[in-house]
Every structure is written in C-alpha cells, then in structure tokens.
Amino acid sequence: MSTTREERVEFVVNAAGRRVPTVVNGAPARPFAGLGKPASEGRKHGPPIRSAADYPGDGDKRVPDLKTALERCGLRDGMTISTHHHLRNGDRVALAALEAAAELGASDLMWLPSASFPCHEPVVDLMKQGVVHHIEGSMNGPLGAYCSHGHMRGLGVLRSHGGRWQAIQDGEVHIDIAVIAAPTADPFGNADGSHGPSACGSLGFALADSIYADRVIVVTDNLVPFPCIPWQIQGNNVDCVVEVDSIGDPTKIVSGTTVVTKSPDRLLIAEYVARFVRDAGIMKDGFSFQAGAGGIALAFVAYIRQMMIDAGVKARFVRGGSSSYLVDLLNEGLTDYILDGQTFDLAGVQSIGEDPRHVATSPFTSYNYHGKGNFASMVDAVVLGATEVDVDFNANVVTHSDGMLLHGIGGWQNCLFSGCTILAVPSFRDRIPVIVDEVTTLTGPGELVDVIVTERGIAVNPRRQDLLAALEGSDLPIRPIEEIKAEVERLVGGAPTKPALGDEPVAVIKWVDGTVIDTVWKVPEARDPE
Amino acid sequence: MAVGGRGEAGRAGDDVRSDLHVVVEITDGGGLEIEVISKVASLYGDSIEGTTRTTLAGLGLENARVRVDDKGAVPFVIAARVEAAALRAGAPGGDARPERSVPRERHTARNRLRRSRLYLPGDQPKLQLNAGLHRPDAVILDLEDSVHVDQKDAARLVVRNALRTVSFGEAEVMVRINQLPLGLDDLSAIVPERPDVLLIPKTESAAQVIEVDARIREILGTDAEGAAPVWIMPILETALGVESAFEIASASPAVVALTIGLEDYTADLGVPKTLEGAESLYARGRLVNAAKAAGVQAIDSVFGDVGNEDGLRAWASRSRGLGFEGMGCIHPRQIRPIHEAFAPSAEEIEKALRIVAAFEEAEARGLGVVSLGTRMVDPPVVLRAQRLVDLARRAGLIEEAGS
Numbered sequence: 001m002s003t004t005r006e007e008r009v010e011f012v013v014n015a016a017g018r019r020v021p022t023v024v025n026g027a028p029a030r031p032f033a034g035l036g037k038p039a040s041e042g043r044k045h046g047p048p049i050r051s052a053a054d055y056p057g058d059g060d061k062r063v064p065d066l067k068t069a070l071e072r073c074g075l076r077d078g079m080t081i082s083t084h085h086h087l088r089n090g091d092r093v094a095l096a097a098l099e100a101a102a103e104l105g106a107s108d109l110m111w112l113p114s115a116s117f118p119c120h121e122p123v124v125d126l127m128k129q130g131v132v133h134h135i136e137g138s139m140n141g142p143l144g145a146y147c148s149h150g151h152m153r154g155l156g157v158l159r160s161h162g163g164r165w166q167a168i169q170d171g172e173v174h175i176d177i178a179v180i181a182a183p184t185a186d187p188f189g190n191a192d193g194s195h196g197p198s199a200c201g202s203l204g205f206a207l208a209d210s211i212y213a214d215r216v217i218v219v220t221d222n223l224v225p226f227p228c229i230p231w232q233i234q235g236n237n238v239d240c241v242v243e244v245d246s247i248g249d250p251t252k253i254v255s256g257t258t259v260v261t262k263s264p265d266r267l268l269i270a271e272y273v274a275r276f277v278r279d280a281g282i283m284k285d286g287f288s289f290q291a292g293a294g295g296i297a298l299a300f301v302a303y304i305r306q307m308m309i310d311a312g313v314k315a316r317f318v319r320g321g322s323s324s325y326l327v328d329l330l331n332e333g334l335t336d337y338i339l340d341g342q343t344f345d346l347a348g349v350q351s352i353g354e355d356p357r358h359v360a361t362s363p364f365t366s367y368n369y370h371g372k373g374n375f376a377s378m379v380d381a382v383v384l385g386a387t388e389v390d391v392d393f394n395a396n397v398v399t400h401s402d403g404m405l406l407h408g409i410g411g412w413q414n415c416l417f418s419g420c421t422i423l424a425v426p427s428f429r430d431r432i433p434v435i436v437d438e439v440t441t442l443t444g445p446g447e448l449v450d451v452i453v454t455e456r457g458i459a460v461n462p463r464r465q466d467l468l469a470a471l472e473g474s475d476l477p478i479r480p481i482e483e484i485k486a487e488v489e490r491l492v493g494g495a496p497t498k499p500a501l502g503d504e505p506v507a508v509i510k511w512v513d514g515t516v517i518d519t520v521w522k523v524p525e526a527r528d529p530e
Numbered sequence: 531m532a533v534g535g536r537g538e539a540g541r542a543g544d545d546v547r548s549d550l551h552v553v554v555e556i557t558d559g560g561g562l563e564i565e566v567i568s569k570v571a572s573l574y575g576d577s578i579e580g581t582t583r584t585t586l587a588g589l590g591l592e593n594a595r596v597r598v599d600d601k602g603a604v605p606f607v608i609a610a611r612v613e614a615a616a617l618r619a620g621a622p623g624g625d626a627r628p629e630r631s632v633p634r635e636r637h638t639a640r641n642r643l644r645r646s647r648l649y650l651p652g653d654q655p656k657l658q659l660n661a662g663l664h665r666p667d668a669v670i671l672d673l674e675d676s677v678h679v680d681q682k683d684a685a686r687l688v689v690r691n692a693l694r695t696v697s698f699g700e701a702e703v704m705v706r707i708n709q710l711p712l713g714l715d716d717l718s719a720i721v722p723e724r725p726d727v728l729l730i731p732k733t734e735s736a737a738q739v740i741e742v743d744a745r746i747r748e749i750l751g752t753d754a755e756g757a758a759p760v761w762i763m764p765i766l767e768t769a770l771g772v773e774s775a776f777e778i779a780s781a782s783p784a785v786v787a788l789t790i791g792l793e794d795y796t797a798d799l800g801v802p803k804t805l806e807g808a809e810s811l812y813a814r815g816r817l818v819n820a821a822k823a824a825g826v827q828a829i830d831s832v833f834g835d836v837g838n839e840d841g842l843r844a845w846a847s848r849s850r851g852l853g854f855e856g857m858g859c860i861h862p863r864q865i866r867p868i869h870e871a872f873a874p875s876a877e878e879i880e881k882a883l884r885i886v887a888a889f890e891e892a893e894a895r896g897l898g899v900v901s902l903g904t905r906m907v908d909p910p911v912v913l914r915a916q917r918l919v920d921l922a923r924r925a926g927l928i929e930e931a932g933s
Contacts, residue, residue, distance in 0.1 A: 264862035265660050402572045430548050430602025431570050455663050490631050491659065491696070493581070493605035496573030 009505065011519075016394075018442055020516040024508055025110075025134065025154045027172070032515040035447055040514065044370065045171030047212050059188040059226055061241045066100040066219065069240040070177065073215035075101055078108045078133070079176035082213065084205040085115035086181070086193055086342060090252030093181035093219050095122055096244070102131040110154070112175060113137040114164060114205040115408045119252070127152060136173065137164075138408020139507070147506050148404045150522040156405070156507030158398055158520075161341070162367025162374065162414035163510050165208045169370045170514055178209035178216045180233060181247045185220035189238025190231035193343075194353035194360070196222030198248045201322070201343020201352050203232045204362030210237045221247045232360055258323040258345040260302055261295030265426060265455045270299030272476060273383055273424050273453045278307050279474040280467050282381045282420055290319035290382040290415060291326075293344040296424045297383050301325040308334050319366070319379060322348040322358070330357060339375060341366055341411060367414035369512045377417040384412055386423045388439045391481050393446030393461045395423060396439035398509060401432050403440055403501045403523045413512050416448035420467065427454035427488045432496060435485040440499075442518040443509055456484050499523070532620025533558045539614035539684050542599055548656040550600040550608060552582075552615040557593045562586060568600035581605045581628075585612040588626030594619070606691040607655040614684040627690065632697040638726035638758055640786050642702060643667050643924045644827055645856040645872040646865045649706075651676035652685035658692050662699030664862035667869075670704040673716050674731050682708065686719045693723035702726045704763070710738055714745055721749040721760060727786065732794065733764035734771045736781035743782040761786040763829070767794035772813045775820030787827035789858070790817050793834075805841055807848070818853035832858035839867055846871030869925070879922045885915035 009021045014031035022029060030038060055061065063069045081101065083094035094113060099122075101109060107130045111123065115138040124146050126132040134154025139147050147156045159167055167173040182191035183198045193203040198221055210216050210233045218233065219242045228235075261267060273296070277283050283304065291297040302325060308314065315335040320326050322340045324347035329335045338358045343349050351358045366375045376382075387406060388396040400406045415421065425434045434454070450467060452459045459481035460467050471478060489495050502522035511517040535556045542551035550568075557563075566578050578600055585608075586594065594616070600608070609628045617623060647668035650658050653676075661669050671692060677685040689705060705720050706729040707713035713730065720728070730742055739762060746760050762784045766772050772795070779788050792810050796803040803809065814830065821828035830849040833842045846868050849857055856872055859865055874882070884902060889912045892900045900907040922928050 264664060267863070268663060402570075431574055431604055432602065455660055487697075491604055493574070493577055496570070497576065499572040 014516065016442055016445060016517060018518045020508065020519050021155070021505055024157060024516070029508065030515045032511050032517040035445065038513055038515055040170055040370070044169045045174070045212060048214055059235070061189055061235075061238060062187050062223075063240045063242060066097055066179075066217070066242050066244075067104055069217045069242050070097070070100055070104060072240055073177045073217060075104055075106055075177065077106055078110075079106070080110040080112050080174060082112040082175045082178045082209045083114070084180060084203070084209070085113060085117065086200045086203055086205055087198065087248040087253045088200070089117040089119050090198070090249035091117065091119055091181065092246060092248050093179060093244075094120060097179040097217075097219075098123060098126055098132060102126060102129065107131055108133040111135050111137070112173060114161065115410065116140070116143055118142075138410070139405050140407055144405035148520070148523045149525050150502070150504055150506050152506065155505060156520065157510060158409055158507060159510045160367065160409040160413035160512055161205065161363040161411045162369055162376070163409070163512050163514065165363045165368040166370050166512065166514055167510070168208045168212045169368070172514055175209055175213035176215065178206070178213035180206040180210060180216065180218050182218050182220040182233065183247065184222045184224060184228055185218050185233075185241060186224050186226040186228035186235065187241055188226050189216070189218045189233070189235030189241050190226070190228040191218050191220065191233035191235075191238075192228055192231050194230070194349065196220075198222070198246070198250055198253055199349045199353065200248075200253050201349050202340055202360035202362070204341060204360060204364075206233060207362040207364060210234065215239045217242060219244055219247060221245060254343065254349055255345045258293060258298060258325065258347075260298045260325075263295070266296050267299050268455045269424050269426065269453055270296045271303050272455075272458055273300045273422055274303035274307055275474075275476055276422065276451060276453060276458060276471075277304060277381050277420075278311070279476060280420070280470045283307060283311065283313055285313055286316045287313070287380045288315055288317045288319070288378070290376075290379045290418065292384070293321045293323050294385055296385065298323065298325050300383050300424065301329070305329060305332075305334060319361075319375070320344070320348065322352065324348065327351040327358070330355065339366070363411070363414075367411055367512075369514075374414070376411070376414045379415070379418040381420040381422060382415045382418040383422050383424050384415055386425050386434070388434055388436050389423055389425065389449070389452055390436050390439045390446070391485060393449040393452065393481070394439050394442055395444045395446070395449055396441045397443045399441040399520060401436070401440055401496060402499050403521060405507065405520060409443060409509070413444055416444050420450050421448055422451045422453055423449060424453045427456045427484060428492055431492045433485065433488045433492055435481060435488065437495065441509060441520055445517075452481060454484060456487055459484060532556055535620035537615045537618025537620070539618060540611035546601045548602050548604065548607070548659070550598060550603040550611050552599075552611045553597045554586075554591075554612070554615040554619040554621070555595040556591065556619050556621065557595055559593050561592065562594055562596060564596045564598065566598045566600065568598070568602070570600070570602050577605070578608060581608045582612050585609045585626045586616060586621070588624050589613060589616050589621045590624045591616055591621040603655070604659065606695040607688065610655070610684070610687040610691045613687050617683065628695055631695045636724065636726055636758060637700045638702050638761065640761070641827070643921070644702070644787060644829060645925070646859050646868045647704060647829070647856065648701075648859045648862060648865065649676065649832070652689045653677050653681050655688050655692065658696055661862070662697060662701050664865055665699065666701050666859060666862070666865050667856065668702040668704050668727070669698050670706050670729060670858070671725075672706045674706050674708050682712065686716055690719045690723055693720070693725060704729055706731060706765075707742075710741065713742070717742065717745050717749060721746050725760060726758075727761040727763050729763045729765055729789070731765045731791065732767045732771065733778055734768055735774055736777040739764055739778055739781035739785060743784050746784070759784050763787045763789055765789050765791050766813070766817060767791035768798045769795070769813075772816055775817050776823055779820050779824035779826050785824070785826055787829050787855075788817050788821040788824075789829040790814060790831050792831040805845075807845065814849075814852055814854070822853065827855045828853055830854040830857035832860050833864065834860065836861040836864065839863075843867050843871050873925050873927055874918050874922050878918060879927060882915035882918040882922070883928075885912060886919050889915075
C-alpha cells in the first residue's frame with residue numbers, strides 16, 4: 001500500500017488557483033473545489049465488527065507491555081499507527097509505541113499523530129531506519145525540516161483537527177492501531193484526562209480513533225479499578241490496556257502558570273482585537289468567543305474581560321484551549337460555560353476536573369465537517385494567528401515565508417467558520433512582512449477571514465460591509481489592507497523576493513472537506529538558515 | 531586609507547533579533563568581498579548585500595572583506611552597522627546616509643501637548659521601529675545614558691538613520707544628545723535630520739544652551755530660515771542646574787521646556803530617590819516656577835518602576851498638581867496612565883467650559899464683569915479655565931461637534 005514520492009504525479013490547478021497533486025500517497029485526491037462545493041457521498045467508514053465473546057468477561061484487558069499489545073493487535077508492515085497530542089511536549093507514549101513497533105521489526109508504518117511536538121524528534125531516526133514511512137499530521141522543528149527538505153518517503157498530509165475526523169469517517173485514513181495515552185484508565189479501557197499525575201484535560205483528539213480504528217490500545221500511568229469515572233474514552237472500544245510508569249513529563253504537559261505577553265506591540269494588537277469585538281457590537285449579553293493560548297490571544301481575553309465587566313456583559317460560552325484566563329471568566333460569572341478542546345495550564349486542568357460548567361469537547365462536536373453541524377460556526381468571534389496573510393485575506397498558518405513547514409493546522413481552519421474570524425498578527429516579524437501579495441501556502445481562503453488586526457491598524461475584509469457599518473464612529477484605526485502592507489514594506493526595504501522552491505511536492509494541505517487546498521514544495525537544503 | 535584596518539559593530543548572539551553584526555577588514559585590492567549570513571537570506575539576501583555595498587560606496591571604501599551576520603534587521607540598521615564597522619576600521623568617510631523613505635512631517639510647535647515622551651535607547655533599533663504606534667506625545671531617541679560609552683559612535687548612526695527612515699506617527703521627535711562637549715559632536719550628525727527637539731542633559735548654565743543653540747544654527751545655516759526651529763529642552767540634573775533654572779529657561783527663544791533628571795539630581799544631593807519624591811520637591815517646585823516665569827513648559831522626570839502602575843498614577847497625579855505638564859516614559863505601557871493622569875477630569879472640563887462660555891457671553895454683551903449664576907468670576911479664574919479648555923481640546927477630550 002505504501003508508495004514513494006518518486007512515482008510520477010499529475011497536478012491540477014484547484015479552485016483556489018493552487019497547483020495540487022491528484023494522487024497522494026497512492027490514493028486519488030480531490031482538488032479543492034470552492035467553499036461548500038464537494039459532497040462526499042455514500043456511508044461512513046466503519047470499524048470491523050467485534051464480539052464481546054472475544055474479550056475477557058471480567059473486563060480485564062491488561063497486557064504486560066506495549067510490545068505485547070501491538071502483537072495482540074496484529075501489527076504488520078505498512079500499517080497506520082495513530083497517537084494524540086493531549087500530552088503535548090511532555091508525551092512519552094507516541095515514541096514508545098513506535099519504538100516498540102521497531103523492536104518487533106515492523107517497517108513502512110504510517111504515523112498519524114493528531115499533532116507532533118519537539119519531543120517527537122527521534123521519529124526522524126525511525127524514518128531513516130525505514131520503520132516509519134511517512135507522517136500524516138503536523139510537522140515542525142526537525143520533523144518539519146526533514147519533510148521540507150524532501151527526505152520523507154511519502155507525502156506529508158496536513159489536516160485540521162476537524163479534517164482528521166472527516167478523513168477517518170470518509171475512509172480516506174484507515175487507522176489500523178490507535179494508541180491512546182490516558183492520564184487515568186481502568187482495566188476495561190475506560191479512560192479520562194482530567195485526573196492523575198499526568199492529567200492533561202480533554203482526550204477529545206483521541207475520540208475518533210477510539211471509535212473507528214481496527215484496534216485500540218490504552219496506555220496509562222494511573223490505573224484505577226473499574227469504573228474509571230468520569231470516562232471520555234469508552235472501554236467498549238478498547239482492545240488492550242497497558243500500564244506504564246509514566247506516560248509523560250507533567251511539567252511539559254501543562255504549564256504551571258500561563259503568562260500573558262509582555263511585548264508592547266503584541267499587547268497593542270490584543271487591545272485592538274478586544275476593542276474591535278466590543279465596538280463592532282459582537283460583545284453583548286449571551287455572546288461567545290474562542291481564543292487559544294498564544295500570547296496575543298491570552299492578552300485579548302484579559303482585555304475583553306475588563307470590557308465585559310465595565311459594560312456589565314456576560315458570555316453564554318467561551319471556547320478554549322483553556323487556561324487560567326478562561327477559568328477566571330467562569331469563576332467570575334462572566335461566562336456560563338467553557339467548552340474546552342484542550343487544556344493548557346494547571347488552572348485549566350483543575351477546573352475541568354472539578355467544575356461541571358467546564359466541559360470537555362472533541363473535534364466531533366466542535367469541528368467535524370461530516371457532523372450535522374458543529375460548534376465552530378456557532379461561535380460569534382474567534383481570535384487566531386497566521387504566518388502570512390495576503391491582500392485578498394487568504395492566510396497561511398503552516399509554512400514560514402521561506403517555505404519551511406512551521407506549524408500544524410490545529411483547529412485553525414475549522415474556526416474560520418465562526419461569525420467573525422479575526423487574525424491577530426504582528427505586521428512584520430524581524431524583517432519579514434506578514435501581509436503579502438500571495439501567501440506561500442494557502443491554508444484558509446480569504447472568503448472566511450473577516451478581520452486582520454495588526455499593531456499598525458485593522459483591515460476589515462470588504463466582504464464584511466456589515467462590520468464596517470457597525471464600526472462607524474469607532475476610533476479604531478481601520479485601514480485598507482494594502483495601505484498597511486505598503487507601510488510595512490517602506491519600513492523593511494520592500495517586499496521579500498520569492499524564494500525559489502523546488503517543483504517537488506513534500507506535503508499537501510487538506511481543506512476541512514478532505515480536498516487538497518495547496519501543496520508544500522521542497523525547500524533546497526542550502527537555504528536552511530545556519 | 532587604513533589598509534589592514536579592522537572594525538566591527540552591532541550585536542551577535544542567539545537572542546539578537548532585528549539587528550546584525552558586521553566585521554569590515556580593509557584590504558589593498560580585490561574590491562568588496564561581502565559574505566552574508568542571515569536568517570532571512572532566502573527572502574532578503576540580495577537586499578542585504580546591496581545595502582552593504584551602497585553604504586561602503588558612500589564611505590569611499592572600495593576594497594574590503596565584509597562579513598554580515600544578520601538577524602532580520604531592516605535596511606537602515608544594516609546601513610548604520612556597516613557604516614560604524616567601516617569607520618572603526620578606518621574607512622575615509624563620506625555621506626553614507628540611507629535614502630529618506632518617510633516624509634518627515636514635523637508634528638511640533640512651541641506650546642505643543644507634551645504629556646508623555648517615550649525614551650528609546652539609541653543603540654536598540656528594534657525598540658524604535660514601532661514606538662510611534664503607542665501614541666506617546668513624543669519619542670526621545672537617546673544617545674546619552676542608555677548607550678554604552680563604547681557605542682556612542684554607533685548609536686549616533688542608528689539614530690541619524692532612524693530619523694530618515696522611521697515614521698514615529700504623530701509623535702514629536704526628540705533626541706537626547708550627550709553631555710557637552712561630546713554632545714556637540716552628536717549635533718553634527720543629528721541636526722541636519724531636523725529632529726523637533728534636542729534635550730541637553732545635565733545643563734547647569736545658560737551658556738551651555740547658548741552654545742548648543744549657536745551650533746544648531748551654524749549646522750542648519752540658511753536652512754533654518756522660515757522653518758520651525760529645532761527646539762531645545764534642557765534637563766536639570768544637579769543642584770547647580772536647579773539653582774540656574776530661570777536663566778537656563780530664558781537663555782534662548784528655542785527653549786520650549788525645562789525638565790529634570792531625578793536619578794542624577796538625588797545622587798548629587800546624596801539622598802535616596804523615594805516613591806513619594808519628598809527629597810526633590812524643592813527642586814521640582816523651583817523648576818516649575820522658573821519655567822512658568824520664562825514662559826516655557828515644565829516637564830517632570832520618569833517613573834522608574836514599570837510594573838508599578840498605581841505608583842506611576844500617584845506620581846503623575848502629584849506631578850500635575852505641582853504644575854508639571856508631562857513626564858517621561860521608559861516603557862510604552864506607561865503612556866496611557868500618564869495621559870490619563872495629566873488630563874483634566876470631566877468635572878474640571880465642564881466647569882471650565884461654563885466659565886469660558888460665561889466670559890465669551892460677557893465679552894459679547896460688553897460687560898466688564900463675568901458672572902456665573904450668582905457668582906462673580908475673577909480674571910485669573912477665567913485665564914485658568916481658558917488654559918484648561920485649550921489643553922483638553924488638544925488632548926481630544928472635548929467633543930467638538932456638540933460644542
């Protein structure tokens with residue numbers, strides 16, 4: 001089933017004007033056809049039928065170690081192994097699973113992480129050894145460099161959190177074995193993330209895998225007798241349970257405290273975002289917003305909190321990544337609920353474990369394109385970042401301006417469907433302008449990006465005349481995007497020269513519906529700085 | 531030409547951003563050999579080399595080995611670092627100034643609103659790029675205390691280039707030169723770029739102001755005619771300076787304000803600088819009185835603890851009460867509390883507007899006496915109300931449409 005990139009690939013130009021391959025890792029791939037255009041048909045992919053008779057009646061599915069579990073699950077060459085990033089940079093389970101597979105002599109595996117972190121750097125060696133064939137998931141740091149320079153044998157596939165669920169339900173991705181790290185679990189396989197020495201909050205990223213994978217392994221360092229209460233992963237979907245000393249480094253799973261940015265420019269951006277949400281009339285009783293854990297997003301929460309207090313306004317719900325900043329809103333009665341996708345600090349973990357108004361969500365509830373709706377489009381305003389935006393409001397979040405892979409998509413694409421999508425970005429980083437003529441890698445179409453907030457001013461997408469009308473009389477610096485771009489170019493000595501990228505694809509970017517929205521091209525090695 | 535001469539300038543290291551390090555070695559032939567290492571090489575490599583070449587050409591340097599280690603610096607910084615390294619290597623010198631890329635609209639006037647003025651270390655270009663966006667009434671590009679004694683030449687080039695290429699928005703642009711006589715050398719580089727205000731540190735006599743003023747006129751020559759002058763703001767930082775406050779303030783028509791440097795002043799007195807500032811009350815009171823007597827603004831020192839916003843507000847509020855019209859900032863987050871503290875309150879504005887309206891009505895009706903309700907209003911009260919309304923208007927605190 002595995003193919004290599006050396007095979008000849010046909011390209012087409014998709015509806016966004018980007019050149020994309022028609023075949024990805026041996027399977028046909030649909031080009032992006034425009035928003036809301038393509039309809040997948042037929043029935044959803046289903047897991048194989050299992051029978052209770054084949055599982056121990058006493059519910060004890062424990063096996064001694066990961067190797068035994070993988071053997072029981074029928075590990076073979078070429079299989080797809082999935083893992084999840086709720087332990088973030090403290091994760092020890094993904095690497096342990098892939099290394100156990102290596103010890104069992106497996107090769108050509110496809111690794112399907114919901115996201116990868118710097119702690120997963122040794123996967124580079126596993127790829128060199130042939131154990132891992134390629135990665136479908138976010139790649140950054142050394143993994144991103146390995147892929148960007150064209151060393152990976154298959155094409156990288158980058159999907160949003162919702163897109164990962166969609167791809168699993170489409171059958172585009174078939175998970176042979178899912179390995180789920182669980183901060184608490186019982187011998188039956190019920191598992192939860194809000195308690196235990198490695199508590200991380202929600203396990204939502206692993207939910208699809210637990211339902212759709214052929215085999216499911218739960219790995220825990222906090223085994224409790226049945227029942228594990230509460231459970232987010234249902235043991236009825238689980239094949240084996242492995243007890244280990246430690247699933248992760250707690251200091252890297254969550255941060256002790258989340259600290260807001262001190263950069264005056266970033267604080268200014270955050271304040272502009274909050275004032276925009278207020279002045280555009282979005283901040284009103286019963287409203288909702290989503291802001292992540294980036295420096296600007298946290299500072300935004302701090303500013304909007306004060307504005308809500310001053311105006312006597314309360315939100316119905318807010319969406320995380322949660323941190324102490326959202327927890328404060330909950331405790332101060334400024335929001336009725338936190339609907340939490342992942343949990344970034346100790347205050348967040350404690351709150352989700354103790355407060356029933358702080359609810360764990362999953363990419364199914366929040367982001368999945370094949371759901372009958374999802375929460376993301378019900379959020380009034382979302383504050384996101386980007387590495388580049390262009391004058392048509394198209395945005396890039398996956399590569400740096402020099403073409404190197406930088407970030408995964410996360411929930412970013414899915415969040416674009418909110419009532420008001422705000423990209424909060426500095427107008428330049430070092431010398432590199434953020435507003436460009438054409439983004440290096442298209443990750444989100446401009447039709448869905450409503451507002452760009454920089455420290456030099458705020459650009460509102462001309463499609464959103466309603467927002468512009470609502471802002472009549474506001475003293476915010478609303479400016480044409482071209483004007484901000486020209487001002488930055490004057491400062492930094494002109495627009496950058498376009499880097500000469502190779503004509504060899506190294507990864508594709510999927511849109512939320514499973515189509516290919518853009519291609520990531522090989523970056524010549526010599527241009528990797530220092 | 532100093533063949534074999536070697537000079538370096540700028541910053542190196544992993545934590546450096548938006549700056550660069552340059553080494554220039556003058557050779558006796560072979561043209562310019564330029565090596566560029568940059569984190570933005572694939573995007574701006576040619577531009578970095580071009581800026582380097584143009585700058586060296588401006589200095590008349592034709593043969594040299596140049597190594598540029600760039601961390602994403604903008605062109606004016608590259609030009610300043612290359613020029614500093616080349617001059618240190620012994621290059622002959624010449625006009626290597628970058629093209630003026632922003633029109634320098636001068637936002638200045640003798641009696642301009644000067645509530646806040648944000649200090650920007652002259653040798654840290656990264657902090658200068660976006661300073662105007664935080665909307666201080668003024669920025670101060672500092673060549674004095676924030677610049678290490680070994681970097682005075684380099685900082686002067688950064689500041690000169692910034693004046694040509696960085697927009698500071700609607701802020702008045704000030705430069706703090708070094709103490710005289712070093713400060714006179716700063717003038718040669720800075721004055722042709724027409725900063726709005728020059729600050730003279732540790733001023734102790736009228737003669738020093740007169741000397742700077744004369745040097746400014748000499749540099750500007752006929753350019754000075756017709757245009758707004760380059761204003762002068764002496765900083766009093768010693769007991770002697772405070773004793774000479776009035777003569778310093780009236781030394782030249784170019785003086786627009788007096789200000790005080792409390793770190794040096796308290797050191798001169800030999801007392802600790804406190805949060806309440808009782809030890810400098812006499813000096814600050816004396817300064818305010820001298821400034822008003824000479825018809826110039828009185829501007830307070832800085833508040834050093836950036837994290838203590840309540841302390842800043844309390845200081846600024848007392849400062850306004852003493853008669854100061856503004857103070858310095860060492861971080862953008864101090865700007866808003868200062869603007870708020872130096873702004874008249876809504877009640878004050880409302881009362882002043884009523885007094886001014888009553889005065890205007892009395893004038894229109896040819897009445898000699900202004901009255902508000904059943905009370906008579908004395909002329910000095912009218913004058914104070916007019917000043918307050920003027921200040922509030924300039925600070926944007928009065929809705930013009932409704933009035």
